[in-house]
Amino acid sequence: MSPETHSAPGTRTAVITGIGASLPARVVKNEEVAERLGVTPDWIRERTGIEQRHLVDPEGATSDLAVEAGRRALDAAGNPAVDFLILATCTPDHTFPSTAPAVASRLGLGSIAAFDLNAACSGFVYGLSAGAGMLASGVYGTGLIIGADAISTIVDHDDKITAPIFGDGAGAVVVRAGTADEPGSLLAQTLGSDGDLLDILLTPAGGSRQRSALSAASPEQSYLGMQGRLVYRHAIARMAEASLDVLAKTGWAVEDVDRLVAHQANRRILTATAKQIGLPEDRAVINVDRVANTSAASIPLALMDAMGSGELKAGDKVLLAAFGGGVTWAAATLIWPDLPPVAPADSI
Template sequence: MALSSHVEYESTTRTAVIAGLGAYVPDQVVKNEEIAARLGVTTDWIRDRTGIEQRFVLNPEGATSDLAVEAARRALDSCGNPDIDFLILATCTPDHLFPSTAPSVASRLGFKGIAAFDLNAACSGFVYALSVSTGMLATGAYRTGLVIGADAISSILNHDDEITGPIFGDGGGAVVVRAGHLGETGSVSVQQLGSDGDLLDIMKTPGGGSRQRAAGVPVDIDSSYFTMSGRAVYKHAINRMSTVSRSVLERLGWTPDDVDWLIAHQANRRILTATAEEIGIAPERAVINVDRVANTSAASIPLAMVDAVESGALTAGDKVLLAAFGGGATWAAAGLTWPELTLAPTQTVR
């Protein structure tokens, strides 16, 4: 029997409930004017193609773990700093190729000894990690966890590439999840994940892995840069996110009109609005902060969550649809009813 190309998980009793939320972007702001001067284009050229006005980037001494730790601290502060049983770090830019970055993040947060691991589903990583946490909590073996999405994409960019150079920024976002039951506000009730390895080449960093080493290809700086086929990503992102979203809505028993907020991966403004329209959700009900933080990969959805809560748009009881598409290719969607949350006093997304 052929296995399905996607994974669906729906707990009948226990599930993950979002109990805390936090996000972080570094201090350094890079405006479109700087990018435009370097690439020899206009600021309008960047804005029209991406909807992005600025992005935040780490200083040269920074790393993904720094973003993850700061975001996690804010999430923990928002819900009274509970004890944590596990930590999942969604990232495609770990501090090191080996070992996993998550144990270091856990130790820096004071949680030595807990289960901690990285998950790489690129820009879909946060929703993937949220789904994995749901499964872990549903077993009854864990009570509370941290799900973090963090990426320092600036560390793998060729900043002179006009395709990728203007699009990405660095950031981290996190949620505290606890064991709960379906029907609670904040409970993650339906998730669906998918992938297609035939789309490997539309987004990838060619060098640094065992494929390059096994082939005996010399390591060079160009192979360490992230590459992307813009047109292919645009087409597949809209198609996959809208398709998986409609499937999740059907399983939830929601119509597109029932959705108060679509919080999708902040790829670029054109993809976000086209995806909303394809699902049947009015574009004004799509949370968009890509203009201020750019595409932050696995961090983009929790960053958008924080922005929506800070602005007062996202409130308890709202029906929320999450959707993402990333390298691999991977895609994911999930539905939940938003809980009553208070952000930490230190929380702000610039």
């Protein structure tokens, strides 16, 4: 596993001061997906736990979602001056350049440091970890971490494996430099990857590997391919392993965890991960039924939903866990801060 990353009391780290999220206006229910795929709505529901998903309209892009989520998070934090922006995404607006500088510009943040981070569905926790490191350096005082994906733009909507699963969205948090004894501080984190499993979640076309072959990509190579059974098995194993690792670093027992906020891949993965680490299912935050798998946006969207419903309260001990393409995985712990009420992640 990763090297020791526990933040001792008094250690400089990231403290969450605001949160925001956004979802596209278009809602696609299982009935519409089922009719296209020649299956039943129950077939989708039983396999994934998903009832509906939000999809970007034509000409919509990741940056549109990221800007709105970022704006809402900044408003919730009192619109502080921001020193850097990290955009966790695997669906940037363009292959080149990165999307984060455009998002920073549209938010009016000036010429701050801004960059994309691609760890797929683990991206938000990776971004939190990277942001905490930047704040711990003493060079930066405040950052904006955004997880955003228009994942539907790389999904074949005629594919029974991927089409029912994915949706689009964005979530963001404002973080400031603080100490590990403050509510909202990132207490510990663990990150990992295994490139030997690259092929279980992969879009073959569009990158230098395919383009250097000097041959046109077939249409299916432009879409996300997924080996579902392998993803299921490795997602549960890696998120459980990372969760137990980060709990040990934090000094928490499993029963200390009030809320598990894991990547919303599908309901079966979420409940199986909770069971694997010995946590009651009712402590796992689940909103995949309403938003589907939104990749890097999934954890902040789940935090927003849980906060809005009262399921997540100030003082709760929170465990974050994620698994994504690459493959990558991540986990982190924090005590949820007392944040002001925020607008729901309604449509943009």
